[in-house]
Amino acid sequence: MKLLLTGTAGRCAAAVLAALAMAAGAATLEDNVKAMQATNAEAGAAQKNIVNLQAETQAMVEEYKRLTQTVDYQDQYTQEITERLAVQEKDLASLREQLASRQITQQRIVPLMRSMGDALEQFVALDLPFHQEERLARVIKVKQQIASSSVPLQDKYRALLEAFQQELEFGRGIEAWRGELKLGEENLTVEYLRLGRTAFYFQSMDGARSGYWDRAYKQWVEVPREYSEDIKHGLRIARNQQAPQLLALPMKR
Numbered sequence: 001m002k003l004l005l006t007g008t009a010g011r012c013a014a015a016v017l018a019a020l021a022m023a024a025g026a027a028t029l030e031d032n033v034k035a036m037q038a039t040n041a042e043a044g045a046a047q048k049n050i051v052n053l054q055a056e057t058q059a060m061v062e063e064y065k066r067l068t069q070t071v072d073y074q075d076q077y078t079q080e081i082t083e084r085l086a087v088q089e090k091d092l093a094s095l096r097e098q099l100a101s102r103q104i105t106q107q108r109i110v111p112l113m114r115s116m117g118d119a120l121e122q123f124v125a126l127d128l129p130f131h132q133e134e135r136l137a138r139v140i141k142v143k144q145q146i147a148s149s150s151v152p153l154q155d156k157y158r159a160l161l162e163a164f165q166q167e168l169e170f171g172r173g174i175e176a177w178r179g180e181l182k183l184g185e186e187n188l189t190v191e192y193l194r195l196g197r198t199a200f201y202f203q204s205m206d207g208a209r210s211g212y213w214d215r216a217y218k219q220w221v222e223v224p225r226e227y228s229e230d231i232k233h234g235l236r237i238a239r240n241q242q243a244p245q246l247l248a249l250p251m252k253r
Contacts, residue, residue, distance in 0.1 A: 109153070109157070110146065110153070110156075113146050113156060113157065113160055114143070114146055114147070116160060116164075117139065117142055117143040117146055117160060118143070120139050120142075120160075120163060120164060120167065121136065121139045121140070121143065123167070124136055124139055124167070127197065128194070128197060128200040128213055128215075129200070129213065130170075130175075130192065130194050130200055135166075135167070138163055138166070139163055141159075142159045142160055142163045145159050146159075146160065170194075170196070170197060171196050171197045172196060173196065174193070174194060174195050174196065174234070174237065174238040175192075175193075175194045175238055176191060176192065176193050176194075176234075176235045176238035176239050177191075177192055178190070178191055178192070179192055181202055181220070183209075183211075183220055183222075188202075188204055188209070189204075189205055190202040190203060190204050190205065191203045191204075191205070191235050193231060193234045193235050193238060194238075195234070195249075198251070199212060199213075199249065199251050200212060200213040201213075201231050201234065201249065202220065203228065203231045203232065203235065207228050207232060208225070208228075209222060210222065210223050210225070210227055210228045210231045211223055212249075212250055212251065223250045227248070227249065227250050230247045230248050230249050231249065233245065233247055234247055234249060
């Protein structure tokens with residue numbers, strides 16, 4: 001069945017239909033706008049979450065790298081310290097051995113050096129009496145160093161060797177010097193002549209009196225004037241004032 005509207009009724013109906021259509025369209029558009037707004041809001045929130053997640057992820061990656069590097073550094077540092085401690089422990093062990101060895105060496109060598117010092121003192125006392133006070137003073141000083149606990153072992157050993165070396169040097173070459181001599185009850189100023197450790201002579205300043213040291217009797221023995229000239233030549237040779245030559249000097253062993 002069809003309903004046909006004409007005239008005013010028809011126009012009213014058309015207006016109503018148009019209004020309903022517009023209302024329906026407006027509702028649909030508003031809904032769509034709201035839906036789009038909601039969608040955009042959700043999309044913005046999602047994007048924000050994504051950015052936040054990316055930032056958190058990057059932070060976690062950086063932290064991981066830092067922790068990894070820190071762990072590697074700690075491992076390297078720990079290994080280095082361990083190696084250093086091992087080396088130091090070896091050095092300490094070596095020092096302990098050296099100290100122990102040094103104590104043993106000192107216990108053995110110090111008595112030997114004391115014995116050598118005593119022997120050197122006796123040797124100087126029994127030797128030709130040239131520079132005797134100086135030589136004995138040197139040996140006594142060395143013996144005092146050996147006996148001292150404040151002097152290092154190497155310094156004791158060095159001083160003893162130097163004293164022995166000095167005595168060895170006296171056995172080489174010849175020497176002349178001026179000094180005082182007590183001959184019997186007389187005090188004379190004389191010229192001394194030393195031929196190594198072989199012979200020891202004197203001659204008065206005027207050349208009138210000469211003599212030699214007698215090892216057996218440990219005293220000075222005057223010689224005839226016939227030897228005075230040769231002793232004088234010997235003194236000049238010792239002072240490099242004359243070329244070396246063969247001399248006829250008195251000597252008694």
